[in-house]
Amino acid sequence: MSLQIATVLILISSSLCANEKFSFEGYKLIQITPKSVHHIQLLDSWENNPDFDVWNRIKSIEESVDVALSPKAFEHYKSLFKLASIPYTIINDNIQKLLDREQESMIRNVGSRSIVGKYARYTEVMSFISNMEIDNPDIASTYSFGKTFENRDLKVLVLKTSTSQKNVWIDCGIHSREWVSVSTCVWFIDRLIKDFRNSDPVATDLLNYYEFHILPIVNPDGYEYTHSTFRLWRKNRRPNSGSSCVGTDLNRNYGYKWMVAGASLNPCSDTYAGPSADSEVETKSVEKAINDRQGEWDTFVTIHSYGNFWMVPWGWGSTQIPDYSDLYSVSKIGVDALKSVYGTKYSIGSPANLLYSAAGGSFDWTYAVANIKYSIALELRPGRGEPDYNYGFVLPEDRAPAVGEETYVGLIAMIDAIRNLNRKN
Structure with a gap:
């Protein structure tokens, strides 16, 4: 050297x-x-x-x-x-050793100009989606629909063509320590644009039918805090009145079945649901962005880590939703396509039945309140039994490209299946 x-x-x-x-x-x-x-x-x-x-x-x-x-x-x-x-x-x-391994993997990649497949900072992600808009003016645009407590933009990239009819929402990074989630949204954007430019028939058909609204970081304040100060922070960063503890779990704050299960009223808890439903600016802003286009959405996908789960509502309780069989069918198509890439196995079901009950989640709200039938939540790698499982939230950065690629293939397959169902009906 x-x-x-x-x-x-x-x-x-x-x-x-x-x-x-x-x-x-x-x-x-x-x-x-x-x-x-x-x-x-x-x-x-x-x-x-x-x-x-x-x-x-x-x-x-x-x-x-x-x-x-x-x-x-x-x-x-x-x-x-x-x-x-x-x-x-x-x-x-010694969890610090996991964090050190993650940092080492990031240092090795830092010479690359592209943030695709990396654990990029908030400003880098914002520059990335701005550049996508500049470089692809015929299909890409952006809009900001809110400011966080620390004055960061909640910024969405839209990909569409002149014939796009219905909308797909994809968001990442609602829990700030889940870095591979954010990198997966970036990977999805990059790959979809490349596939469209290369005249891939599925990507072309999808962009000719759908507007993709992609929010790479739902929780930018928390995300930046994990990079600068406390790697395992989960919540947002708004101070809580009457408490020295900061932050609300945004995925317990949505205004459907708030505090019914799996959430806390203790401001110091990682699952603190906030002082009331929809109390947080990030929650209210996402709800408004979706409500402003009421009736236009076909699909809502929120991406978390970790565990290898492809989930459908409900999160709040074990009652089966009326559309369960339809959501299971398209999810199975996505899971099978994802598995075809590297052999990664996902389990399909509701959080309440696969994991535990947790109320106030975003995809329960989109299904029940915004009436988005295909509301899906993913828990990315690592999964139980895999070699990387013990890394948990601190999966080394050199694993991120594989996670992004298989997730892209799975999501594209599912969304295309939903599009085909719409054409038949």
Whole structure:
């Protein structure tokens, strides 16, 4: 390595760490396996505690739950696990090492000018969609439909042709620590434009029928905070009145079945649903953007990580929606297409049945209130049983292109299936 390149890498590394970041040194990622209904009830109660950071769970007996704990919290809960006879294993004894691995992968890619397949910052993503508009004036436009508490734009890229009839909404990054979600929206934009320019028949047909409204970062304040200060932050960054704790879980704040299940009224909780339904500017802005085009939407997709789940409403409860079979059918087409790329397997179903009940989610609102029949939520890689599973939210950046590619193929297949159904009806 030349001295010049070495100097550049040192400067890059220093700039990435210029802001004082919270260290997760000694934090443990543990896997808990509930053996009884009582154990599940205890996990439910602990999930409201700010020191009990649930990363991923399936709410049933014998299904493991991933939890991150500080050294102090681990000592506290370890004694509670023992008292309740709840088995657990330590799957990573130092979460900071995962974050270091993620940063190393980002430093290796930093020389590339393109942000496609990378964990880009908010300003880079905004520049990317502005450049897409400039470079593709015949099909691309942008609009901003709100400002966050920290005065960042909620900016959407629209891709369409002169014959587009119906709309598709895709958003990413509602939970700020889910970086691979944001990179997947960027990948989707880049690939759809390239496919259209290369006269790919499916991309051409889709853009001739649909307007794609893509919001790459629903929660830009939280997203920037994860890059600059606290990597595992989940909520937005608006202060809470009467509390020193900041932020609301935007995916518990939507005004349908608010606080019915799986949410907290504790402002310090990661699942804090806000002081009232639709209290947050990000929530209200997305709802207004969708309501302003009421009746024009065919599909709503919100992209999260992690776990390999392709989900349909409801999130708030286990009752089956009237359109379940239709949503399952098109989801199966998407899941099969996604699997064809790298063999990644997804489970299909509702959050309440696959994972746990959680009310106030965006796709419950779009299905029930905005009347968007095909309302879908994805939980991207890594999935249980995969080699990368223990990375959780901090999947190394060099995995992001594969996630973006398979997700693009799956979503395009599903959306095309919905378009074909519309043509038949």
